[in-house]
Amino acid sequence: MATGRTHRPATRSRGIPEATVARLPLYLRALTALSERSVPTVSSEELAAAAGVNSAKLRKDFSYLGSYGTRGVGYDVEYLVYQISRELGLTQDWPVVIVGIGNLGAALANYGGFASRGFRVAALIDADPAMAGKPVAGIPVRHTDELEKIIEDNGVSIGVIATPAGAAQPVCDRLVAAGVTSILNFAPTVLTVPDGVDVRKVDLSIELQILAFHEQRKAGEETAAGDGAVPAATPRGTAADGSADQGPDGDVPAVMPA
Numbered sequence: 001m002a003t004g005r006t007h008r009p010a011t012r013s014r015g016i017p018e019a020t021v022a023r024l025p026l027y028l029r030a031l032t033a034l035s036e037r038s039v040p041t042v043s044s045e046e047l048a049a050a051a052g053v054n055s056a057k058l059r060k061d062f063s064y065l066g067s068y069g070t071r072g073v074g075y076d077v078e079y080l081v082y083q084i085s086r087e088l089g090l091t092q093d094w095p096v097v098i099v100g101i102g103n104l105g106a107a108l109a110n111y112g113g114f115a116s117r118g119f120r121v122a123a124l125i126d127a128d129p130a131m132a133g134k135p136v137a138g139i140p141v142r143h144t145d146e147l148e149k150i151i152e153d154n155g156v157s158i159g160v161i162a163t164p165a166g167a168a169q170p171v172c173d174r175l176v177a178a179g180v181t182s183i184l185n186f187a188p189t190v191l192t193v194p195d196g197v198d199v200r201k202v203d204l205s206i207e208l209q210i211l212a213f214h215e216q217r218k219a220g221e222e223t224a225a226g227d228g229a230v231p232a233a234t235p236r237g238t239a240a241d242g243s244a245d246q247g248p249d250g251d252v253p254a255v256m257p258a
């Protein structure tokens, strides 16, 4: 058993570094916006700016995909969307369950962005018997008694946990025992999972604390500059360029500082 982190080597078996994988969704988001505007081609500089990534890094990332663009023309937007989607496994439909349908779980269920990116909400699951059968986002909530059957019937491999912290580990254990191999955890707790199970966590309060750290630094620099002192270098959230993508407790944060 190992504590909650993504059990993956720094370089995947197909030779794409984990830091590149973490940037692929940023490129895909920017490319999808271009595609929606029917933009046919894009230069590495334009795409890098839209994705918030350094253009040399982008070219290196795309070389792992075997995509080099055409000099003077740039990259074919539609083809890159296809290539990145295929690399990320988004060309297939991923059934997802959300467990814990309170404020957050209901908001996630109502978020249209999952379905449009290939993540179908197969079921909403909650332990409160009073919620069973009540529709949230048009989907009737199912009771946790049915969790294993739901996972099996729908071939679910991705589970989202939005329960209170104290319930998250038992829920995680049940999901994993039922066959789920990827967990997106919103509960403020570190999950323990067996090898082969990926855990990503989202903690907005940690992101806010990192921003507060930078705000404090900026305020300190202004004061120091006012004093005529040389300001200290400001460390930045650098997960998007792969140099610091571990959370404070070793988990991999799913929200990457840009």
Ligand SMILES: NC(=O)c1ccc[n+]([C@@H]2O[C@H](COP(=O)([O-])OP(=O)(O)OC[C@H]3O[C@@H](n4cnc5c(N)ncnc54)[C@H](O)[C@@H]3O)[C@@H](O)[C@H]2O)c1
Binding pocket: 099, 100, 101, 102, 103, 104, 105, 125, 126, 127, 128, 144, 162, 163, 164, 165, 167, 171, 185, 186, 187, 188, 202, 203, 204, 205
């Ligand atoms: N990561 C973030 O940025 C972030 C933001 C907001 C909330 N949260 C966390 O998300 C979680 C949910 O927050 P909320 O405001 O929606 O809480 P909430 O109290 O509104 O909802 C929790 C739901 O979980 C259900 N539940 C409890 N035990 C369960 C179990 N064993 N199995 C299935 N369902 C169970 C409850 O019946 C309830 O419907 C909390 O852990 C909270 O700290 C995280």
